[in-house]
Amino acid sequence: MPEVRHKPYSGEHCESTMLANLLGQQGIDLSEEMVFGLGMGLNYIHWEARNMPFPFIGGRVKPDALAENLSTVLGVEFDVRETSSASRARDNALQALEAGKLVGLKLDHYHLEYFPEKRVHFHAHYATLYRMDGEGAWLIDTKGAGGGGRTSLDSLSEARSAKGPMSSKSRSVTVKSGPRLEALRAQLADKLRAAFFKALAANAHAYLNPPIRNLGYKGVLKSSESVTRWLDEIDNPAGSLPIIAMLMERAGTGGGLFRKMYGRFLKQGQELTGLAALGSVATGFDAIAAQWTAVAGLIEQAGTCSSRDALSEASRLMAEISGRERSAFMTLAALALDAAGNAGFSGSMQR
Numbered sequence: 001m002p003e004v005r006h007k008p009y010s011g012e013h014c015e016s017t018m019l020a021n022l023l024g025q026q027g028i029d030l031s032e033e034m035v036f037g038l039g040m041g042l043n044y045i046h047w048e049a050r051n052m053p054f055p056f057i058g059g060r061v062k063p064d065a066l067a068e069n070l071s072t073v074l075g076v077e078f079d080v081r082e083t084s085s086a087s088r089a090r091d092n093a094l095q096a097l098e099a100g101k102l103v104g105l106k107l108d109h110y111h112l113e114y115f116p117e118k119r120v121h122f123h124a125h126y127a128t129l130y131r132m133d134g135e136g137a138w139l140i141d142t143k144g145a146g147g148g149g150r151t152s153l154d155s156l157s158e159a160r161s162a163k164g165p166m167s168s169k170s171r172s173v174t175v176k177s178g179p180r181l182e183a184l185r186a187q188l189a190d191k192l193r194a195a196f197f198k199a200l201a202a203n204a205h206a207y208l209n210p211p212i213r214n215l216g217y218k219g220v221l222k223s224s225e226s227v228t229r230w231l232d233e234i235d236n237p238a239g240s241l242p243i244i245a246m247l248m249e250r251a252g253t254g255g256g257l258f259r260k261m262y263g264r265f266l267k268q269g270q271e272l273t274g275l276a277a278l279g280s281v282a283t284g285f286d287a288i289a290a291q292w293t294a295v296a297g298l299i300e301q302a303g304t305c306s307s308r309d310a311l312s313e314a315s316r317l318m319a320e321i322s323g324r325e326r327s328a329f330m331t332l333a334a335l336a337l338d339a340a341g342n343a344g345f346s347g348s349m350q351r
Contacts, residue, residue, distance in 0.1 A: 002097035003131040008140040010147040012254035012261060015066050016041065017142050018104040018126040018173070025102050026175045027185045028076065037265030038073055038195055039066030040203040042258055044325075046219040046226070052165075054240040055230075057223060057248050059257035059292070061206070063106070063124035063166050067173060069202070073195040075184055077176040082169040086157050089170030093129055096174045103129040104173035105139070108162035112139070114149030117251070120243060123167035142252055196269050201336035204329040217326040224318035228311050231302065241303025249296040256289025257296075263289060266332075277335055284328050291321050 006025045011017035011032035016039070020032045030038070041060050048055040061069075067078050081092045096103045109115045109125035127148060131138040137156045141148035151159075160170040175181065184191065210216035231237050247253075254261040263285035270278040298314040301307055 002094055002133075003138075004097055004100055004102050006102055006130060008128075008130070008147065010140065010143050010145075012142060012144075013060075013252045013258070014109075014126040014142050014145075015063065015124075016261075017140070018128050019066055019070065021128045021140055022078075022102050022104050022173065022175050023076065026177075026181060028074075028175075028181075028188060031264075031268060033261050033265040034268055035066065035070070036060075036258070036261055037203075037269070038070055038199045040069045040073075040199050040206065041066055042203060042262045043207055044216055044219045044257075046214045046223045053236075054234050054244055055223075055226070056165075057244060057257075059248070059253055059259070064168070064171070069199065073198045073202075074191060075180060077178070077180055079174045079176050080171065081173075082171045084161075084169045086161055086170070089160055089172070090132075090153075090157065092170075092172050094132060096172070097129065097132060101174045102140075105129055105156075105160060106168050106171040106173075107156070107159035108164065108167065109145070109159065111151075111155050111159035111162065112141075112145075113151040113155050114139075114141075115145050117144070119246070121162070121164055122251070123162055123164040144250070144252055193273055196272055197336045197339040200269070200332050201340060204333035204336065207329045208326065208333065217322045217329075220318055220322035220325065224315045224322065227299070227315050227318065228308070230299075230311060231306060231308060238303050238306070242300045245296040245300035245303070248299070249293055255293060257292040259285050259289035259292055273339070275335065275339070277331075281328055281331055281335075284324065288321055288324055288328070291317050291324075295321070 009017065009020050009024060011020060013036065016032045016036040019035045020030060023030055043061045045058040046055060047058065070076055071078060083089050093103045104126055106124065106126055108121050108123045110118050110121045128140040129137060130140060136150045136152050138150050139148045207216045210218050213219065213222055230241065234240050248257050249255060263282045266278050266282035266285065270276065270282065295314045295317050298310040302310040
């Protein structure tokens with residue numbers, strides 16, 4: 001019965017919770033907010049397609065990017081495996097557990113027996129496997145998922161192999177052992193300051209320079225322009241708009257479409273670097289988070305009450321948010337560039 005002993009951490013967001021657990025077990029103790037921020041996690045996406053019943057409003061980078069970005073700024077290496085074979089996927093997880101490592105899994109939470117919210121399928125959920133035997137599998141999950149629990153092996157296999165938007169082929173993630181990990185453990189305190197500013201510069205660059213109009217501050221403007229038409233263009237708005245609002249506010253975003261979490265990252269960055277200017281930007285993100293919470297409430301109200309006035313106000317707030325976020329990231333880019341002047345990295349670094 002492979003089982004890895006570890007003090008579990010249950011956070012707000014699934015991918016940063018998973019990574020905080022994997023890293024913490026290996027002696028790299030970072031808060032969930034620091035994992036999210038160093039992973040350059042904040043962004044925005046307005047995504048709609050013909051086969052989607054309603055638009056998706058997202059407040060972070062694409063799935064799987066947090067680990068890639070952490071590798072870039074910190075030097076930690078991850079062993080990422082994908083396979084279309086259910087038996088090989090199970091063997092990959094078992095081998096890691098037998099080696100004493102927690103295993104991060106990407107899956108569709110809809111199939112997990114312990115998961116409380118099953119209104120929609122979501123194929124880019126992450127949880128941390130710590131025990132598996134012939135009776136089932138035990139996972140660490142977010143606060144919203146009750147911290148995790150047991151699910152049957154069949155349900156776990158179904159969750160891991162499910163196909164849909166943002167899915168992967170039974171993706172598993174572990175932290176690679178070796179000299180680089182040992183060096184990072186020993187030098188973490190020294191590396192964090194440079195990693196913080198490097199991530200700040202890259203996150204600002206990505207948000208301010210979106211490759212398409214659906215992303216970054218331009219994506220927020222796109223949503224502002226389209227939200228007023230949702231009662232006419234979305235099938236079953238009474239059912240769909242509350243789901244959009246739930247995904248924005250309560251589906252692992254930490255509230256305020258991840259902006260609360262990013263504000264806490266900046267406050268922790270202020271403590272780490274001693275740069276007082278970060279505190280005022282963090283306070284600005286707290287205010288922006290409150291506006292996003294208001295937008296989600298208005299979208300939900302529009303669905304339940306068929307209120308066009310609610311969507312009109314949501315549109316106005318989104319336009320204002322776009323400008324505020326653009327200004328905030330321009331400030332962060334300038335702060336990072338100034339800090340980078342003597343640190344040997346560029347504010348235009350991309351993932």
